[in-house]
Amino acid sequence: SYELTQPPSVSVSPGQTARITCSGDALPKQYVYWYQQKPGQAPVLVIYKDSERPSGIPERFSGSTSGTTVTLTISGVQAEDEADYYCQSADSSATYRVFGGGTKLTAL
Amino acid sequence: EVQLVQSGAEVKKPGESLKISCKASGYSFTNYWIGWVRQMPGKGLEWMGIIYPGDSDVRYSPSFQGQVTISADKSISTAYLQWSSLRAPDSGMYYCARQDLGGSGGMDVWGKGTAVTVSS
Numbered sequence: 001s002y003e004l005t006q007p008p009s010v011s012v013s014p015g016q017t018a019r020i021t022c023s024g025d026a027l028p029k030q031y032v033y034w035y036q037q038k039p040g041q042a043p044v045l046v047i048y049k050d051s052e053r054p055s056g057i058p059e060r061f062s063g064s065t066s067g068t069t070v071t072l073t074i075s076g077v078q079a080e081d082e083a084d085y086y087c088q089s090a091d092s093s094a095t096y097r098v099f100g101g102g103t104k105l106t107a108l
Numbered sequence: 109e110v111q112l113v114q115s116g117a118e119v120k121k122p123g124e125s126l127k128i129s130c131k132a133s134g135y136s137f138t139n140y141w142i143g144w145v146r147q148m149p150g151k152g153l154e155w156m157g158i159i160y161p162g163d164s165d166v167r168y169s170p171s172f173q174g175q176v177t178i179s180a181d182k183s184i185s186t187a188y189l190q191w192s193s194l195r196a197p198d199s200g201m202y203y204c205a206r207q208d209l210g211g212s213g214g215m216d217v218w219g220k221g222t223a224v225t226v227s228s
Contacts, residue, residue: 001170033214035153042203042218043145043153049213086153088214096169097143097207102152 002091004100011106018074020103022087032070033088082107110134112219119225127190128222130204137185138162141207144189148200194226
């Protein structure tokens, strides 16, 4: 079945820029969604349709695409941004969705 | 307020059946897909499937097809996830979420999760 690949962890200093990637063969054809999950909480949608930000999500969160890789960028990382981040997309025929394995963001 | 309220934690034995629920409020239940997501202890999110309560159209992940059943009762704005015979690996947290395929496309509203423990 279809898979999305993320790095297990990303570490940055507070105030720096974090970039989390997600790779998948169908990404040129399917939108990507990004979710933030903090310990003990349900996930929260932070980016939809590759680069759109839901209301209430800070402007420092942005998304971009390049071929089979998409990137979640968090500019000026704050301590409160420490969390697990998951990408989500659909298989090439849009039959079902999948999540990437998740990336743990640490603000050192 | 748009919200999804999930049923409480469950402790079951292997081989038992289980049906957990997700009650929607604050929006038109029949106009949005509802999805289920599994998170095993210490692991990542797994998309299980979605249902459109308007016509009960259901789509499963290949990984969960035949393993669970997703259903909905639009008269009470409630979606369900059920197992006919639980196994220990079914233990985990199960989230329901509204999947806004007609809008953002993302899972924009989440329940707080239902913890399922399967142990002899």
